Amino acid sequence: MHILIIENDDGVATALEQALGAHGYRTSRAATGGEAVGRIHDMDLVLLDLGLPDLDGHEVCRRIRERSCVPVIALSGRSEELERVMVLHLGADDFVLKPFSRHELMARIQALFRRARACPGHTPARLVAAPLVPPQAAAPAVAHGSGGHADRPRTQTGPLHLDPRTRKVFLDREEVRVTRKEFDLLAMLMEEPGTVMRRQAIMSQVWDENWFGSTRTLDVHVGSLRSKLGSADWIETVRGVGYRLTVPAAALVDAKAVR
Incomplete structure (x- = not known):
């Protein structure tokens, strides 16, 4: 499975490449919106950061959707509802607020691929045929949001x-x-x-x-x-x-x- 990372921050892009690679995904990177639009062919999924230096991320999403039905996950550090609503209306399949965990991102990617397999009539054949990448061994369960403090005294x-x-x-x-x-x-x-x-x-x-x-x-x-x-x-x-x-x-x- 080939994932295009559209991210101008070198540190974030490298971390994403390493995390995705550890789960068996092949990655390519585009640092600008203009570069990304020309590279979406043969991609199985796009991770689109909305804060790009050349084109507004919403415009990049619109252009991608005009050319392809590839699944798009938008990434943004802005939590405003309008930000999420706009990019979803423009064709993004999901929205993830920065900062986010590797586990959340992988879960969302796999969820998109599961939906793709469940709706083959609306999805490129290679996505339907491709097997899901099995997740790595799960880390010990921790109550989400507990911060490890639940067993401590007042x-x-x-x-x-x-x-x-x-x-x-x-x-x-x-x-x-x-x-x-x-x-x-x-x-x-x-x-x-x-x-x-x-x-x-x-x-x-x-x-x-x-x-x-x-x-x-x-x-x-x-x-x-x-x-x-x-x-x-x-x-x-x-x-x-x-x-x-x-x-x-x-x-x-x-x-x-x-x-």
Whole structure:
């Protein structure tokens, strides 16, 4: 099975090539939209990054669909609903938000190939005839989104409490509603308050050790946590390195007042 990777980021493209190669797929790469449109013949699937330097990714998707019915998975770091809706309307078969894990991507690729085999009248013959690539031995199962914290006791840093069993966060005894990833991020930072956690380490533990894409999503989650905790001082940015959890002086004063 031959997959075309349309990605201008060398690091992401190389990681995708290695991951796909490990699963038995043959790959080719195009770094621009113009190059990609001319190379879609004889491809079994296209991975299309929407942030290309020459052509808008939506336009590339439209041109591909004009020339071929090859399955297209769009990749983007933008989470807006309009981004997903537009590219799906233009002919993409699936949309994956960056950063994403290798396991998620492989599952989506195999799902597309399964659908292709189930609908032979709408699919190129080589896709219907081609066998599915068997997945590699599965890694030990981990509860998705648990972040490995479910079996740990309740954690406290100043007036901030985190309960891994219920996956709830409390500040000054009032619950702070957080998302799954925000909880996992906060749990990691609370493991060692005051210790700098490197960006790559956070991405590997909170998202996936085989994630692809920009670490910008980490900054977004940190910003959201700061807002929910009521102060940017809770999570300190160490420029060029990562983040660490600190307890704002104002929070300590408020905690004493509550007592």
